[in-house]
Amino acid sequence: MMTVKLVIVGSGAGGVMAAVEARKNDKDADIVMLTKEKHFTYSPCAMPFLIGGEIKKEDDIIVFNEKFFSSMNIKLVREVEVKSINTAEKLVEYEDKEKNKKKEGYDRLILATGSYAFIPPIEGLDKEKFFTLKNLDGCEGIISESNRILKERSGAGALIVGGGLIGLEGAFALKKKGFNVLVVEASPKILPAMLDREMTEKVKEYIEGQGIRVMTGSLLKRVEKGRALIAANQGDINEDYDMLLIAAGTRPDTKLARDAGIKVDRGIVVDGRMRTSVEDVYACGDCAEFRGVLGEVTPMIGTFAFRSGKTAGANAAGGEASLDIALNTAITKLGGMMVASVGATGEAAEKGGINAVSSSFTSSSRSEYYPGGTPMTVRLVCTKEGLLLGAQIIGFEEVLGRINLMALAIQNRISIKDISNLENAYAPPLSPIDEPLSVAAGLCLKRLSLQLK
């Protein structure tokens, strides 16, 4: 039998999991990974905590190191730029650090090219120093620059463009370091992809209570020498800053695929086995577009990279694996508050033309009489037929398992009725006797039955 040659472009979670799974499926495959990164594979999700100081050393977040790659017999080629793919001849052309042109032939190719930070059009930005939190180099830059600034002046100003997950995690990290933080978000709500308006307001209130300023519906129009002009709700305002972080979202990196004639929409289009439109070429992770609850989505989160990477790797190495749907199950910890979401928001469903019903419910995380309980709000979104479309949870304990519970329900098409019938566990220090998710499901049922009348 001939040895299979597998080339993987990208060494993030998607690429590495593809390599690992390929190795599991084929002990003899010749696996080559090409990456522009100078670092071994690290966890990008950990970067805000490296800035905030919860994690002490950069080395700690290297999750797959040199030893790992050699033990798995995966050839990792770092600091190279892949220039083009010739799918007819099955060749990848790339340049090394010294601009030497090189080629690598493949039997199967996996594109795990990731995503890049979207930089919105801001007047004067090209002349100003700014940071993104997209890779470890950027993270290192933020840490050294912020140390320099704060040494000069504590309470210096950090301006963050973007109130999504990364922007807010960055805001808490910089606040913790000692900055005076202002977050400017263009859309009318923070975490717009994760939460409906009513939920997002609770998060905003908490964040502001933690001493972080948040301006929604506001646009950074111009920057010049540490002074920003912001078009806010109440009119234009000027804001001085010492540090500028752009976290206005990410976009799938699809250039290579597009140039090679591989089908690309917002991301590289893949099927359930992570196959692209071209034979023997797979894609996974942030660069891929996949079916979501309301149509095609570009998840660009770690868990999808992990899962789609495993799927691509298995299939590319002759195995069998597939994904059904991407739910964008996500959670973040902002100070003490946990914010989680899965599937579609009510507002997204409405925008998608779906006649959905949503219900929220707030209770204590513990029995009312047990001390130390904290408020927990859950919100469920379901179809007219009572099928769960999405869930949102805000709380200070026991949020993770609950959002996973909702993910399992959506993945397995479990109805709102079944969720309301959940036989939950109960102990006064750990939960109310009536599970908040079941109560919210019951409220959805009630609304549905009223609609039917």
Added chain:
Amino acid sequence: MMTVKLVIVGSGAGGVMAAVEARKNDKDADIVMLTKEKHFTYSPCAMPFLIGGEIKKEDDIIVFNEKFFSSMNIKLVREVEVKSINTAEKLVEYEDKEKNKKKEGYDRLILATGSYAFIPPIEGLDKEKFFTLKNLDGCEGIISESNRILKERSGAGALIVGGGLIGLEGAFALKKKGFNVLVVEASPKILPAMLDREMTEKVKEYIEGQGIRVMTGSLLKRVEKGRALIAANQGDINEDYDMLLIAAGTRPDTKLARDAGIKVDRGIVVDGRMRTSVEDVYACGDCAEFRGVLGEVTPMIGTFAFRSGKTAGANAAGGEASLDIALNTAITKLGGMMVASVGATGEAAEKGGINAVSSSFTSSSRSEYYPGGTPMTVRLVCTKEGLLLGAQIIGFEEVLGRINLMALAIQNRISIKDISNLENAYAPPLSPIDEPLSVAAGLCLKRLSLQLK
């Protein structure tokens, strides 16, 4: 239309939820509750925390007070003893505190007679002072007696018979008060109904690390004037104690039903609508027997009382509600450790003649590189066909949502494969990227595929 007369025997969670749900379904029903309790409805699950001092006042655990009953127009008759039921004439006969004989006619009757503490045969016990943690009177007795003892001598000895949920929660409460605690459990493992041997060993180790002595496979044979004779693994030993707590399990209180000719097995036999064998008589809560994962069970836990009570109340008041299965989803907090279980253990499945497969997996509760992670062990039990039968979880954070996730999976017949495919949420401070339950499900799958080969 005639007013329906509904009589409920018992004012615990089952009885009250039945009354509440009956009221929801029938605004005009004449609802009478007869109870031997002198207290309004309290949370028995809260009693260990009243002893331990986490909850300060007895009043705090009264979850349905006088005002509640009057606002719901439910007539609560306390401190009465129901003597008999005449199902032919639809009459309940009872005695009040002054032994006056009384009668109450009914259109529908709900038996929520609860359970009683099982007292094992121990020589000399009848001459000794001992306590049970079955009701608020017993709890008050424990608190005043332990205050008295500890005032005289700190580090006094508390001997607890039974290493189940109540015994262990009682052990932590008495330890917290200042007792030197010894738990004696007859079966070879603690929490025998909840955990397989391998899991139970981890809990035992933790409990012992907290300074509580635990003797499994040991029997309290004799007590005399504060001295106990225990038949232990290593032979008979003598142990002095100042306080004796019997927590050797509970039994459904079925006497009334049995005497009235209602079908009783280990508990009062009910169908999915909580109907007994006699028309217009329902049963719910601790006194009822219901179908479980491996056959009939007597759940005797708060959540079943809550759910079966609601079901009985709805049906008795002309509504429609039913339960499918009782999973015995349960969780407890012992010191900092959370122990949870749902469905059948591997050992119970084996005993039931089922060819089950079990897998355990231990990981950190957070990303490996994120500080403050704690060990979490999960164990799944599934059928040869890959259907989940049960799950057990031990950890120090985020256990509740995970056991509920497993409950939803069993209730909705979700396969091990689907659990391994769960799209879990991930954030370094809150979870590993690979959900432990999914990893354990993958291990089960691997075992199953090896069995097939």
